[in-house]
Amino acid sequence: MKDFGSDKKNVVQANLDAQKIAFAPIMFQAAKSLRNLGILKYLFDNNRGSIETISEALDLSIYGVKVLLEAGLSLEMVYLKDNEFILTKTGYFILRDKMTNINMDFTQDVNYLAINHLEEAIVSGKPSGLKELGDWDTVYIGLSELPEKTKKSWFDFDHFYSDYTFPEIMPILFGNNPKSFLDVGGNTGKFSMQCAKYNPTVNITILDLPGQANVARKNIAEAGFEDRISAIDTNLLDNSIPFPKGNDIIWMSQFIDCFSLEEIYGLFRRAYEAMNDDTCFYILETFWDLQKFQASTYSLHATSLYFTAVANGNSQMFHSEDILKVIEKAGLVVDEIHEIIGMSHTLIKCKKRAV
Template sequence: MNFGNDNKTALQAKFDAQKIAFGPIMFQAARSLQKMGILEIIKKQRNKGILISEIAKQLDIAVYGVKVLLEAGLSMEIVRVEENRYFLTKTGFFLLSDPLTQVNMNFVHDVNYEGFFDLDKSIENGKPEGLKVFGEWATVYEGLSQLPDQVQKSWFEFDHYYSDTAFPEVLPIVFANKPKKLLDVGGNTGKWSIQCGKYDEDVQVTILDLPGQLEKAYVNIESNNLSDRVRGIPLNLLDHSVPFPKGFDIVWMSQFLDCFSQKDILELLQRAKNAIVEDGSVYILETYWDKQKYEASTYSLHATSLYFTCLANGCSQMYHSEDMLAIIDNAGLYVDEEIHDIGVSHSLYKCKIKA
């Protein structure tokens, strides 16, 4: 399959090159228009528009500041102007009101922005060099529970937004055969495990994750009165010498394998295969950039890959589906069932042990 094209005129291409060159500056301008309340004020005057001086007066800031931000907004097509009165465009509306856009912008600003100065070093060294703006950890997962509150908030909102939309769709699929024991690998704050416990009152769920993540999960499990059926086992998932506990009907991996290199994914899947009973299943819920219906989704996933490069671990990405299928095959598994277009952008692979 081919991706991309080169059908622009030279003039269009040069203009797009300037958008890239000034992209970081314009991002901050867009965020300021949103954060300072300028877009909200304009939205309220959707029928008649509003003058710069009127916005400045409402916010009690200088006309100059509002003016330079709105002029940048014109080039970004966030706003339009008629007779000196400003109106919100469709793009401006989504920037202001779309939850997906809000989550992505906060993730970019709070988690990524400063660290991305060292993207080139991350590529050269194979390490998340941008992570040092927050602390001296080998991966973001080791330091996640110690990140500043706002950074944690934006990280978890980004992570949960995508998974939360998928979970209601996949629960009936996963529980179709009434599994009794489920292993949630990389269960993070316990969202999936808790939903499983609520969905089926007979299931026993075990979460595998780092101690810092499990501490948050335990709080959530307790608050949902599921401590008798949902438990955790602290584990460094990258220590491949330690096997997963055995005897599970299902091993569940949601937005998890994209956090690792292909070499580590192979090891993780082999450990998952050894954890299930003979007729058990390994479920993989992931977003693959080649399986997206919309250009915006593919664009977002390619950008998210660079977050993994620069801040998360320096070696993983949002994968092409063929990469994952090859690793699944090498792990001694095969895809028994696959479902695409789940939630915002997910695909579900139900994997079985090869004969």
């Protein structure tokens, strides 16, 4: 791995950052309450506001508005001038930025209670926090049964990042006019349906767990793509089940982060066995070492811990080198790498290594 990070902060800054960590869950709830109770919106709409005017306008107690706005000062979401509070740029991000809101809702609805079991998950290698959501071995088995609000926050989080990549991905994938496409971990069928719209003749097969494949089939039928997209129920962790052969493209998007490196090796080997010399195997992932912005790396490191405590206990958002090693070991070669697709993804195109 390349070097990363440093220890150049002065002691005062380091101490402040340590307190931010020490109080993070409390301050997260303060930020969320400022957003959900309408205080940030009031400040945005009115440019500024005193505790009294906000309390009256929103029908909240003076005490409640006061403690939240005072926390907001330390969070640097608001600042105080002439006894009135004014929204900062950070406050605006918490109020309006779509990605920030999707991340916050994912943290609250999927992770907040579960992450309290992180230590146990690290020691046991099991997603010990998942019991806060339901009684399944992995979150993927329970996805279609999650409580509505939790389900919405999970899918909003999942779709937001992959949706961003679609427009850039399509011309790359369809450059050679592929006839058939295997969407491994195709989820609700959203991507496959985009492909079917983009290319009027391509045939697509989705592989996913029964719960997800059922949802995909329903969506595909509603969109009228049953003649070109099918979904197969499968447990992709079972190395004895081969991938269907004969596809021009094998596609894994935001998928390998659901597995350990050993499991990914099993998936790549089955991809290899299903490929011929012309098959293109594409992997679309967010690698924490290939990000342009610190905000992206921070989000990916946090998301890794969701995999540890909630999703399955053994996967993560990877360093690119981890995956490049598995590609090599599985008998594949990297043909192309497209960095920063969408907001934070990397697209790796692999071929079978010539023997």
